[in-house]
Amino acid sequence: MVRWGGERWWRFTIRRRRGGWGFCCGGGLRWRRLWRRWGELVMSERSDVQGFLLGLVRPYWSRLLAGGLLLLVSAAAMVALPQLMRAMFDTALQSGDAAGLFWLALYMWLVVVLMAVGTMVRSQLIAVTGLKIVLELRQRLVAHLLTLEVGYFEGVGSGGVVSRVQSDTLLLLDLIRNHVPMLVRGVFLGIGVLVGLLYTSWYLTVVLVVAVLPLALLGWIVGRRLRDLSRTQQDNWYEFGRLVAELASQMQTITAFGLQRVVRGRLEENFAKAYGVAWWRIVLNSGTLSLNVLMGFTALIGVVWLGGLEVMRGEMTLGQMMAFLLYLAFAADAAGNVAAFWPAWQEVLGGSERVVALLKRKPLLVEAAQPVHLPVAKGGRRLELRGVDFGYAVRVGELALREVDMVVGAGQKVALVGPSGAGKSSVLRVLQRLEDVAVGEVLVDGIDVRQVGLAELRRQFALVAQDSPLFNATVAENLRMVRPEAEEAELWRVLRLARAEVFVRALPQGLATVVGERGVQLSGGQRQRLAIARALLADAPVLLLDEATSHLDSENEREIALALEEAGRGRTVVVIAHRISTILDADMIYVLEAGRVVGRGRHKALLRENEVYRGLAILQGVG
Structure with missing residues (x-):
């Protein structure tokens, strides 16, 4: 037996076997430990x-x-x-x-x-x-x-x-x-x-x-x-x-x-x-x-x-x-x-x-094993939030929405107002199921959005956000992102509705003009009008407007409001508005503060009864 440092490295033994004696040798503890350690290292x-x-x-x-x-x-x-x-x-x-x-x-x-x-x-x-x-x-x-x-x-x-x-x-x-x-x-x-x-x-x-x-x-x-x-x-x-x-x-x-x-x-x-x-x-x-x-x-x-x-x-x-x-x-x-x-x-x-x-990394949004198909939309979709708590994944421990109950009737125009950080954009986020709610249900025509296929669910919504960047492509390609088969006549129709036809025709190459990364070749108002035209081309049952007219001057804002009013016919419209003057005709207004619904009703009723809404209206000079 050979020893080194107190541990056996090799051993030699003579054993009696059937028919005579035999000589054998085997690795000692140190060799076996080295081999086992090497194997663990390689495998791990x-x-x-x-x-x-x-x-x-x-x-x-x-x-x-x-x-x-x-x-x-x-x-x-x-x-x-x-x-x-x-x-x-x-x-x-x-x-x-x-x-x-x-x-x-x-x-x-x-x-x-x-x-x-x-x-x-x-x-x-x-x-x-x-x-x-x-x-x-x-x-x-x-x-x-x-x-x-x-x-x-x-x-x-x-x-x-x-x-x-x-x-x-x-x-x-x-x-x-x-x-x-x-x-x-x-x-x-x-x-x-x-x-x-x-x-x-x-x-x-x-x-x-x-x-x-x-x-x-x-x-x-x-x-x-x-x-x-x-x-x-x-x-x-x-x-x-x-x-x-x-x-x-x-x-x-x-x-x-x-x-x-x-x-x-x-x-x-x-x-x-x-x-x-x-x-x-x-x-x-x-x-x-x-x-x-x-x-x-x-x-x-x-x-x-x-x-x-x-x-x-x-x-x-x-x-x-x-x-x-x-x-x-x-x-x-x-x-x-x-x-x-x-x-x-x-x-x-x-x-x-x-x-x-x-x-x-597994997607947090899990598709239903047997997705439920939504019925054919007739005059928009009915949207509902029942006891919803919601927090962003990147903000662990914080809730953006708390115990929110909300109903949007099919074909209605519903507005969300409130101070910054009240949770207005979070409502649009959970409606589209960009993230799942922590508590409660989000329903489209009475069906939980988690039971609907993601692709089918997203087709129900057309979004115009506060900042709607465009792709580094032509005007036509940006519009056709939502409907690749759209004819040129359809493009001009939605551009006309969005009050974008005049400036697009004035571009060097019209519909074939490249707008640059995030649409840098256009003004903020022009980018927003193209985004509105793109949403109109999608022809979805629900139109989501997240302060969609915030980049426009007063004159253009009025024109866009008229265009959106026309485009909203036969659709459900959910509007986040920073200017109360643009939602006076809303069928229902929800007032949010700190993630909670603190008021609901039409403009005149809220002006009388809701302190938060009245404060916002007074700041904007709306009576």
């Missing part, structure tokens, strides 16, 4: 992420196998080169055989041509496959993002979404296109080179392997640290993307308030964090590289010295020595390929964690 090393990555490449196994075979051919060709060189030195040069020297040189050139052709085909095959895998992953991410509730995007922000879909997937593309082929090449070449080294001189090969083992251990240790740094750096890039997206979307506010210094300070703080992480990565990489160079050249010098002694003693030919040195160069190349993979793999693991977490 982001097994979900590794399984996810394997699932991505599995459909393309045939392409990857073909690429691997080409790498095998290339590695085999490289392994043959030192033996051809050995023959040149030990046979052709020693005997002065010029013809033999020519043919050996020709064979070497053909081997190089084979390597070049294989590399070209393999590079194209793997690159195209990697691109397909990453594009498929991005499509999956986008498709999954579209199933998530609005609250997720409000919590993560646009920068976080862009980082997950773009930056994290680029790491995977680089791994598939560059590092995986180099790893496979390094493994194949390393095996072939090891065989070649052993065949040429087993003694020098043993010396070389002993010298390389510490480098492998060092690479494993450094790689684990690089993985953590990579995850931190990806978080920094996510924050940077969020800040830049915020800068781009809020540039007018930044300029108007002179916030350039504040924004620059926030970006510089992010740069400083990113620089600190990048600095440590550079230090680790450069330090590891320097140590690899030092130990590698030390091993090379030692091998040359020992090999020289072998040649001087006549135990090794000059051709064998040259072949061994060439194999040694190939071994360094293979080791570099394998070593470069480990940090890259750790980076991909760090970046892929967020991708996997996103794909594993």
